[in-house]
Amino acid sequence: MNSQSVTNILVVGIGGQGVMTATEILAEAAISLGHDVKKTEVAGMAQRGGVVSSHLRFGKKVLSPQIAPGEADLIVGFESAETLRWIHYLRPGGMVLMNTARLVPPVVSGGLYDYPADPVGAIRDLGIEVHAFDAMAIALELGDVRLGNSVMLGAIADRLPFSAEILKESILGRFRLKKPEMVEVNARAFDAGRAAVAQAVEVTV
Amino acid sequence: MAASQLAPAPSHSRLLLSGNEAIARAVWESGVRVASAYPGTPATEMLENLAHYPDLYTEWSVNEKVALEVAIGASMAGSRSFCAMKHVGMNVAADPLMTLTLTGAAGAMVIAVADDVGLSSSQNEQDSRFWGRFAHLPLFEPADSQEAYDMTLAGYALSEKFQVPVVLRLTTRICHVKAMVSVGERVAHESTGFVKDPRRWVMVPGHAKARIPLMYEREELLRAEAEISPLNFVVAGSDRRVGFVASGPAWMHVQEAFPDAPALKLGFSCPVPIAKIRAFAATVEQLVVVEETEPLLEMELKAAGIPCHGKDLLPRIGELAPEILKPAVAKLLGETLPLPAIKPTQVFPRPPTMCVACPHLGIYYTLAQLKNLTIAGDIGCYTLGAGHPWNALDATISMGASMGMALGLDKGRAESDRDKKVLAVIGDSTFLHMGMQGLLDITYNRGNVTVLILDNRTVGMTGGQDNPSTGRDIHGEVAPRVDFVKICEALGVKPERIRKVDPYQLPVLFKALREETKIPEPSVIITDRPCVLIDAFERQKPYTVIADKCTGCGNCIDVGCPAIHVKRREKVIKNSGKEVELQFVDIETAACTGCGLCVQPCAPEAIVAALPVQPLNFMKKPS
Numbered sequence: 001m002n003s004q005s006v007t008n009i010l011v012v013g014i015g016g017q018g019v020m021t022a023t024e025i026l027a028e029a030a031i032s033l034g035h036d037v038k039k040t041e042v043a044g045m046a047q048r049g050g051v052v053s054s055h056l057r058f059g060k061k062v063l064s065p066q067i068a069p070g071e072a073d074l075i076v077g078f079e080s081a082e083t084l085r086w087i088h089y090l091r092p093g094g095m096v097l098m099n100t101a102r103l104v105p106p107v108v109s110g111g112l113y114d115y116p117a118d119p120v121g122a123i124r125d126l127g128i129e130v131h132a133f134d135a136m137a138i139a140l141e142l143g144d145v146r147l148g149n150s151v152m153l154g155a156i157a158d159r160l161p162f163s164a165e166i167l168k169e170s171i172l173g174r175f176r177l178k179k180p181e182m183v184e185v186n187a188r189a190f191d192a193g194r195a196a197v198a199q200a201v202e203v204t205v
Numbered sequence: 206m207a208a209s210q211l212a213p214a215p216s217h218s219r220l221l222l223s224g225n226e227a228i229a230r231a232v233w234e235s236g237v238r239v240a241s242a243y244p245g246t247p248a249t250e251m252l253e254n255l256a257h258y259p260d261l262y263t264e265w266s267v268n269e270k271v272a273l274e275v276a277i278g279a280s281m282a283g284s285r286s287f288c289a290m291k292h293v294g295m296n297v298a299a300d301p302l303m304t305l306t307l308t309g310a311a312g313a314m315v316i317a318v319a320d321d322v323g324l325s326s327s328q329n330e331q332d333s334r335f336w337g338r339f340a341h342l343p344l345f346e347p348a349d350s351q352e353a354y355d356m357t358l359a360g361y362a363l364s365e366k367f368q369v370p371v372v373l374r375l376t377t378r379i380c381h382v383k384a385m386v387s388v389g390e391r392v393a394h395e396s397t398g399f400v401k402d403p404r405r406w407v408m409v410p411g412h413a414k415a416r417i418p419l420m421y422e423r424e425e426l427l428r429a430e431a432e433i434s435p436l437n438f439v440v441a442g443s444d445r446r447v448g449f450v451a452s453g454p455a456w457m458h459v460q461e462a463f464p465d466a467p468a469l470k471l472g473f474s475c476p477v478p479i480a481k482i483r484a485f486a487a488t489v490e491q492l493v494v495v496e497e498t499e500p501l502l503e504m505e506l507k508a509a510g511i512p513c514h515g516k517d518l519l520p521r522i523g524e525l526a527p528e529i530l531k532p533a534v535a536k537l538l539g540e541t542l543p544l545p546a547i548k549p550t551q552v553f554p555r556p557p558t559m560c561v562a563c564p565h566l567g568i569y570y571t572l573a574q575l576k577n578l579t580i581a582g583d584i585g586c587y588t589l590g591a592g593h594p595w596n597a598l599d600a601t602i603s604m605g606a607s608m609g610m611a612l613g614l615d616k617g618r619a620e621s622d623r624d625k626k627v628l629a630v631i632g633d634s635t636f637l638h639m640g641m642q643g644l645l646d647i648t649y650n651r652g653n654v655t656v657l658i659l660d661n662r663t664v665g666m667t668g669g670q671d672n673p674s675t676g677r678d679i680h681g682e683v684a685p686r687v688d689f690v691k692i693c694e695a696l697g698v699k700p701e702r703i704r705k706v707d708p709y710q711l712p713v714l715f716k717a718l719r720e721e722t723k724i725p726e727p728s729v730i731i732t733d734r735p736c737v738l739i740d741a742f743e744r745q746k747p748y749t750v751i752a753d754k755c756t757g758c759g760n761c762i763d764v765g766c767p768a769i770h771v772k773r774r775e776k777v778i779k780n781s782g783k784e785v786e787l788q789f790v791d792i793e794t795a796a797c798t799g800c801g802l803c804v805q806p807c808a809p810e811a812i813v814a815a816l817p818v819q820p821l822n823f824m825k826k827p828s
C-alpha cells in the first residue's frame with residue numbers, strides 16, 4: 001500500500017463560502033469512478049468566518065485522510081489570502097486555481113493586521129502555475145453570488161482525473177433533488193467557470 | 206433543526222459517510238430502541254442523524270448526565286440503547302458511569318465519546334481512553350468511518366455477551382471525516398423487559414460491594430477477549446528496525462507514513478491485550494507507540510516491562526499526522542529528511558467572528574461600555590465576547606460554570622474589588638444544561654450577582670439544535686417550552702429583579718445593566734432575540750454609511766459587526782495636543798441584515814437605510 005496513486009486536492013477558503021460543500025461534490029464525483037475516497041476538514045468554528053481547509057484524497061486505497069504539506073496536486077482557493085496561507089501544501093509541479101475575491105476580516109479592517117498586497121503575484125513568484133479569476137464577478141454576472149461555488153467547480157473541472165461531465169452531473173444532481181429551479185443557472189455557472197480558466201482570464205486586484 | 210424521517214439508504218450499499226453518520230447507521234442496524242445525547246462538537250451529528258431513522262426513540266437530553274441516565278434506564282428495561290457525547294460531556298456523565306460499571310447493562314449498550322483532539326471547538330483537550338481504565342469498561346477505537354460502523358456493530362455484540370456497556374472512543378478526525386462505508390441491514394432486537402433485581406439495580410453499599418469483584422472478573426474476561434479479538438491485528442512489514450503500535454486516527458497515519466514497517470493495530474484497546482503486544486514487540490528492533498495526547502498505552506507497556514518509545518519522540522498535544530511522525534522516527538533512526546519545497550507564508554489570523562446582526566453583539570458592546578465589571582462567562586458562541594473588540598468576558602471554564610464562578614468571585618472578592626460588579630453571562634441551552642443549579646446556589650446563598658441569560662432559542666455553536674427553550678424536540682416537533690422568567694422566580698430570584706430586554710435596544714440594555722448591578726442582590730436579565738442562523742430570525746432592510754457624514758469616530762466599529770469595514774484611516778492632532786486615529790467606515794450592505802445596532806452609537810447619524818441592491822458577498826445567510 002502506498003500513496004503514489006492517490007490524488008490530493010486541497011480546497012481552502014473561509015467559513016460560509018461553501019468550501020466544504022464543494023469538496024463534498026468533488027468527493028461524490030470521485031466515488032462515481034469507483035475510487036476509495038476520504039474527505040476531511042480543518043475547520044475551527046467554520047460557520048463563523050474562520051479559516052477552512054478541506055482535504056480530499058482519492059485513489060485505489062486511501063489511508064490517512066489528511067494531505068501533508070508538499071503533497072497537494074491541486075489547491076483550489078476560494079479566497080485570495082487563504083490560497084496564499086496554504087500554498088506550502090502544494091507539491092512541486094502542483095497547480096493552483098484561485099478566486100481573486102478578497103474577504104477582509106475585522107482584525108484586518110480594524111487595523112491590527114495587513115492583507116497581503118498581491119497574493120496571486122506572491123504565488124506566481126514561487127514558480128507555481130496559477131490560474132486566477134474573479135469567480136464572484138462571474139457569479140454576479142449570472143445574477144447570484146451563491147453561484148460562485150459552481151463557478152469554482154467549473155474552473156477546476158478540466159484539471160481532474162475524471163471528466164468534467166461527471167463533476168457537473170454531481171452538482172446538478174444535488175440541485176435536481178433539492179432546488180430543481182436552480183439546475184439550469186448552476187449549469188451555466190459551471191460552464192462559465194470552465195470557460196474562465198480555459199481562456200486564462202486573469203484579474204489582478 | 207427539523208429532522209424529518211427519510212428512508213434509510215438500502216442495505217448493502219456503499220456510501221460516503223462521516224464517522225458520525227456511519228455510527229448512526231450501525232446503531233440503527235443494531236436494533237437500538239433508545240438513543241440520547243446533548244449536542245457538542247464533534248459528537249453532535251450522531252444523534253442528529255439517528256433522528257432521521259425509523260423504529261427507534263431519539264432525544265436531545267438537557268445534559269450528558271441525563272442523556273446517559275436515559276440510556277441506562279432503557280438498558281435496564283431490556284432495550285438496546287445508545288448515548289453520545291463530546292469528551293467534556295463524559296465529565297458531566299461520570300457520576301452515573303462510575304456506578305453503571307457495577308450494574309452492567311441488560312439491553313446491550315454503547316456509549317460514544319468524542320475527543321476534540323486539537324481543540325477545534327472546545328475548552329480543553331482530554332483523553333477519553335482513561336475512562337476505559339477508570340470505569341473498567343471495554344473501549345473500542347475506530348480509525349475511519351468503516352471501522353466506526355463495524356466497531357459499533359461489534360460493540361453491541363460484545364455488550365450483549367458480557368452484559369457490559371462498551372465505550373466507543375472517537376476523535377474529531379473520526380467523527381467528521383467522510384469515507385466509504387459498506388453498510389448492512391437492520392436486525393430488530395425487541396425489549397426483553399425490566400427484571401426486578403435489587404441486588405443488581407439498587408446500588409446501596411451492601412449491593413455495590415458484592416458487584417465490585419464481578420467487575421474485576423469481567424475485566425479479565427474482557428482482556429482475554431481483547432487478546433484474540435480480530436479488531437487487534439498485525440500488518441506485516443519488511444523493515445523491522447521500528448515496529449509501531451497505534452490506535453484511532455493515528456493508525457492511518459502510521460500506515461501512510463511507514464508502509465514497510467510492521468505495525469500492530471489496536472481497535473479493542475482496553476483492557477490492553479498485553480500478551481499480544483509483547484509478542485509483537487519481540488518481532489521488531491524498536492517499538493514506537495503512536496497515540497494522540499496522553500502517553501497512556503506507553504506507560505502501560507513500560508509498566509508491563511515492554512521497552513518502547515512514545516512521547517520522547519512525539520508531541521503530547523494536538524493531532525498527529527504523517528508529517529509529524531516521519532521526522533520523529535527519522536530522528537530515532539539517525540536519518541535526515543528532505544526539507545519541504547515551499548515554506549509556509551505568514552498570513553493574518555482569521556479568528557472566528559460573531560455573525561452579522563448577532564444579538565450577542567449588542568450585549569457585549571454594552572458590557573464593554575460599562576466600567577468596573579468582572580464577568581464570568583460560559584460555553585457557547587457568546588464565549589467569543591472575550592475577543593476583539595469587546596474584551597467583555599473575564600473567565601470561562603465549563604458548561605454552566607459562570608454561575609458558581611460569579612458567586613465565588615463575589616464571596617471571595619478582595620477589599621480592593623469592593624466596588625466591582627460581578628456578572629455571569631450564559632446562553633439558553635447552557636443555562637438549562639447546568640446553569641440552573643448554579644443560579645439556585647446564588648439565590649440560596651444571597652450572592653450579589655447579576656445574571657445575563659442570552660436566550661437566542663437554539664444551541665448556536667453546534668449548528669442550531671433544539672432544546673427545551675426552543676419549544677421543539679429533536680424531530681422539530683412541538684414540545685413544551687420552558688419559561689425562563691418562571692424558572693428564575695422558582696429558583697428564588699425576586700420577580701422585580703428579573704427583566705426581559707431586547708438586546709438590539711442598546712439604551713434599554715445599558716440602563717437595565719446599570720440598575721441591576723447597583724442593587725446588591727441576585728438579579729437576572731434575559732435577552733430574547735433569536736440566533737441569526739435559525740428560521741425565527743427575520744432579516745430587516747440593510748443600512749449604509751453616508752461617507753460625507755462619517756466623522757471617523759469609530760464608535761460603530763466597537764459593536765464588532767463583521768459587516769462594518771474601515772475604508773480609510775487618518776491621524777489628527779486634537780486641540781488637547783493628543784494624536785488620535787480616525788477610522789472612516791462603510792457597511793457591506795449585502796451582508797447587513799438591518800439589526801440597527803451600529804446606528805445607535807453613531808453620533809453624526811451617518812448610518813441610514815440603504816437602497817435595495819444586489820448582494821455583493823459570498824457570505825450568505827442560510828435560507
